[in-house]
Amino acid sequence: MTSSSETDLPEKPEADSPSHAPSQHLDVESNEQPKIQENVYPADALSTPRQILFVGTLCTAMFTNQVGLGNTLATVGVIGESFGITNPGQLSWLIAGYSLTIGTFILIGGRLGDEFGNKKIFVIGMAWYSLWSLVAGLSVYSSYVLFIFARVFQGMGPALTLPNGLAILGQTYSPGPRKNMSFAWFGGSAPFGAIAGFLFGGLFALAWWPWIYCSQAIALAGVAAFAAWTIPPLPVQPRQNRSIGEKIEDLDIPGGLTGVTALVLFNFAWNQAVVADWQHPYIYVCLILGAIFGVAFFCIEIHWAKSPILPLAAFNSDIAFVFVCTATGWACFGIWVFYIGQVAINIGGSTPLQIAAWFIPVIPSGLLSALAVGKLLGKIPASWIMVVGQVAYLAGSILAATRPPHSIYWTYYFFSVLIITVGMDTSFPAATIIFSNAVPQRYQGMGASIVMTVVNYSISLGLGFAGTIETNINNGGMMESEKFLGYHGALWFSVGLAGLGLVLSLIFVAKGHWKRSTA
Template identity: 75%
Template sequence: MTTIPDPHVPVEVEVNEEANEPAQKSPQSNVESNSPSEEENELHYPVDHLSTPRQILFIRTLCTAMFTNQIGLGNTLATVGPIGESFGISNPGQLSWLIAGYSLTIGTFILIGGRLGDEFGNKKLFVIGTAWYALWSLIAGLAVYSTQVLFVFARVLQGVGPALTLPNALAILGRSYSPGPRKNMSFAWFGASAPFGAIIGFFFGGLFVLAWWPWIYWSQGIALAIIAVFAAWAIPPLPVSRQQGKQLRERLEDLDVLGGLTGVTALVLVNLAWNQAVVVGWQEVYIYLCLILGFLFGVVFFLIEVYWAKSPIIPFASFNSDVAFVFACTAAGWACFGIWIFYIGQVALNIDGNTPIQMSAWFAPGIPVGLISALAVGKLLGKVPAPWIMVIGQVAYLAGSILASIRPPHSTYWTYFFFSVLIITVGMDTSFPAATIIFSDAVPRHHQGMGASVVLTVVNYSISISLGFAGTIERYINNGGHTEADRLHGYRGAIWFSVGLAGLGLILSLVFVFNSKKQRG
């Protein structure tokens, strides 16, 4: 029987990102076929048919999103003290803003970055995001001629770059490979880029600070500009699902502008309250006001996404209990990691007297361990249930943070610190690939940017806001931090909080395993 298409229904077209030549789908193209043609496979999964060297180049280009994101964290984490001194900053709360502001922007705007990529093209947003990151890296270096206000502002706007590149890189991977081992391994390589970026950031941050710290950011900006140009060639054209004759109002509905504005406002206000309270204290009225308004905007965002938005940024209605558990476990684990890496570094730098270059060497074992664990996850997914992989990650977070919390000051590197780095890296590089693949498989192909955005929002926002929680603990138990003993007490209090977060994540992951077995049985 032949089906006559309704002339009043808009016809879906595939638009190439590189060429505005729509190819109208015939009605017959929607008929299922047991043997799809090679042309259809190439259209849907364009990288499957590329040569192996070309695929390697493609994956490495996209991995620069995670790599450069972690460089932006590591190069400042290792040098936050000397940079603060150049601006006359010594307050620990103000120094933490140099880290938290960057992660805040990433975690806040990733949702918007993923949606823009779904609507206008993931490749286009990846290139734009890399160029933006390059620009504000250069401005961060130029802030040496101004004040800390420009530097913090530049750091905050630096985060918009990864907020665009990270979700769109993952979306490109999700749309370029058909489900299977190659797709899993591409996500695993993406996750494995994190420890590489962090260690390289530590090393070059420590190296350039010996000469002049602005070169930390100028060198980063030059490298990012080169990557942006190269990515425009290395990433193949991808189809963008659109509809003919779409009006501006329909486009705005697809972007979910109202949901995006309320969601971003909620995230910014809550994070601002917690991190600024570390600087000025909770006695300030505007801190409570920001927190209350943040929660109110969060409620409005949830209501918009569930009951009003035609194309919600986060389709809560389609989430099941498995997604909720992965969401919670990822948040607890990465919050633990954010506190761990900041405060174990503060102990080594400010108590033990290490240099930033020494810190890069101390964290270096995370590179091979992170690579092995991430690739192992890529191989194991599909063979080992994902809930058990999440349990392994949470156990690693818990064990690694406990070692950091009980480490005596000035102790030998090859005891507590060494094993803490090895173990907690396993947590980082097992939880991220597992969560990413679960979310990627749970959402439709044309919403891969949204799925990637949710995971990355959880990761980066958890890091940022957890530093606010930990900083508050440090502030109120370190007796002003006037002596080394007081500072160490504050640092350890913050690290013990990360232990609690890891314990919560482990409990949630075990409940996840129990529920999964119950559903299967």
């Protein structure tokens, strides 16, 4: 029998293993850690003020990612109106396109960091994000199409910064409380970013909405420069002393291309179907091609790739449960945050600034949840933390789905925001720490990118599913009652996703108890 502190934390292979990827299965029931050499973890030696600057800089990856989501969620109607767009499917692309790119390219971003240096890719990602934020603002002089392209390319910035920020934390802190708390702060910065996005998006939209993205571009450029100074030199791994040709060979380009193509085509089909309807043949063609490229990707990763971008041999059923629970929870969250705002603005008559104020409870709720996870991991099973997150997703989405559109804030809306944030900021740190402890030090980018891929791709794909439901039941959405019917259906779909995640997380807990009882 293992103690509760040993439950759900997988065994971490030794950092100096000569293999390209961990070959053993990731056992989330073990807590055994490798012996750490001195000076392998440089952040442990930093002074407290320097650690605060270091961790704070890396947390800007999650903060700015959520800013990019929140500033558009709050002003999607204003931006669409300036381009003459009112179709809900087209408006959802402003959100889904951004999350789609993040979820699609995070695996590539993590691998690029592993091969060419996590710090270097982190700084490049911030600079890239800044450039396309500027293009998004300047698109007011062009067309809606350029704005969508800018949003899509914006997403490549967080796709580089998120996995590499997490990878740097995993490389520079030794396993233990400080590492857990750094991951918790990383996750806890999400609600601050979301509120900042809502607030500044609403404020700038009152004057001229392009300032939302131009100001974002200026801030991101400053973060990129600051990160180059703040992040300390990272430990040199044995495989880093290779030629450019050897690094390119290890990038698994065939796997990356087929994987990205599969993810883009599959997600594009579901989100574009909301705009163009399923009657158009190209929607089905994209869906089928996405499935074919997906099969090709798995064949390459299993049978051909020398250094697979997704080392499937390292996964087991426990990791699959964590995958699915994370996916259902974050898909639920993406639908919830989009449609609860649409109901409040388009049915309830609220303004973007009011919505920003209404989301303020995510700051204390999210921060306390993330820090509590950092303290509790290692003391209680991570599987139970996942269950708590799924219960929060379910309760929060039920409150949103049952909320009368003209009810006062301090009833359904307030408690829905307060509760569902617990789900977001418990499931993410738990899953991230599980995967970080599951892979060697040099593969922290790969481990972090898997979690972030699941999170962001689930948000985008969930919005595609929900949009399909909305447009098929709202009878055209011309009248207020018809719009509300579509929003209502999408919110109930989020309830179903949360319920599925809760059932699977309970099965995961039961499976862990059964394994320990038979050990």
